[in-house]
Amino acid sequence: MIRIENLTVGYASGNNTRTVAAGLNASLHSGEMTCLIGANGVGKSTLLRTLSGFQSPLAGDIYIDGKRMNSHTPSQLSRMISVVLTDRPDTGNLTVEELVALGRSPYTGFWGTLKDTDREIVRESLKQTGIEHLASRMIGSLSDGERQKMMIAKALAQQTGVIYLDEPTAFLDYPSKVEIMQMLRNMATGTDRIIFMSTHDIELTLQIADRIWLMTQEGTLHVGTPRELSDNGSLSAFISRAGIRFDTDTMSIRVK
Numbered sequence: 001m002i003r004i005e006n007l008t009v010g011y012a013s014g015n016n017t018r019t020v021a022a023g024l025n026a027s028l029h030s031g032e033m034t035c036l037i038g039a040n041g042v043g044k045s046t047l048l049r050t051l052s053g054f055q056s057p058l059a060g061d062i063y064i065d066g067k068r069m070n071s072h073t074p075s076q077l078s079r080m081i082s083v084v085l086t087d088r089p090d091t092g093n094l095t096v097e098e099l100v101a102l103g104r105s106p107y108t109g110f111w112g113t114l115k116d117t118d119r120e121i122v123r124e125s126l127k128q129t130g131i132e133h134l135a136s137r138m139i140g141s142l143s144d145g146e147r148q149k150m151m152i153a154k155a156l157a158q159q160t161g162v163i164y165l166d167e168p169t170a171f172l173d174y175p176s177k178v179e180i181m182q183m184l185r186n187m188a189t190g191t192d193r194i195i196f197m198s199t200h201d202i203e204l205t206l207q208i209a210d211r212i213w214l215m216t217q218e219g220t221l222h223v224g225t226p227r228e229l230s231d232n233g234s235l236s237a238f239i240s241r242a243g244i245r246f247d248t249d250t251m252s253i254r255v256k
């Protein structure tokens with residue numbers, strides 16, 4: 001389990017501190033897919049980067065299985081947490097299989113030499129994400145959806161109990177969004193992982209996520225199942241405005 005306690009996230013440089021969200025409390029549970037939603041600029045990426053260890057909290061704590069995150073070494077963390085970002089990988093000159101194999105680097109030592117078991121894990125990761133047929137393709141030739149599946153395969157090859165993803169469904173057509181979200185949900189439940197992803201695909205989130213973290217403009221966090229956040233009015237407050245209404249009965253968005 002991951003737990004955040006009184007977590008404050010933001011940016012500090014020199015004497016300047018920019019707090020993005022403060023006093024956040026929430027948990028992520030194994031076997032669940034949790035979606036992080038909120039308006040542009042509320043701090044979803046900032047929170048994900050902080051949970052991933054790419055930037056330090058301004059205050060508060062992150063616990064992994066009851067132990068403070070900063071008590072683990074980077075090498076230990078790389079066997080616990082994998083992170084999928086939306087940026088295009090800048091290593092263009094690799095095949096899909098070679099890139100997915102980079103997911104094994106926490107286990108393969110300095111030279112990255114793969115053993116038979118590593119190759120088997122890479123093959124299995126390609127299979128689970130349905131991209132075995134792309135194994136020898138150059139990564140620069142992939143479509144957005146194929147690249148996203150490849151990055152998820154790399155995270156799977158890393159064999160961590162926690163996978164964080166920053167907007168994995170951005171730029172995808174609707175069926176591909178559904179496919180990726182269902183795949184991630186099945187991974188969470190089927191392999192007892194923690195899957196935590198940011199997304200703007202609210203209606204899909206309401207149908208597929210086990211739990212939602214809703215970040216507000218005020219820098220607070222509402223946490224609950226889609227039904228709970230619908231019933232307590234959090235989703236209406238986030239979605240409803242002139243011309244848009246959130247229907248709590250059907251948990252869908254109505255445009256007038």
Ligand SMILES: Nc1ncnc2c1ncn2[C@@H]1O[C@H](COP(=O)(O)OP(=O)(O)OP(=O)(O)O)[C@@H](O)[C@H]1O
Pocket residue numbers: 011018020038039040041042043044045046047
């Ligand atoms: N390096 C930085 N230094 C200072 N402020 C930053 C930095 N990066 C982002 N911010 C600011 O932090 C706030 C939160 O940004 P963040 O990217 O986390 O939002 P987001 O919810 O992920 O947005 P979006 O949905 O548009 O991707 C924004 O006001 C942004 O301008």
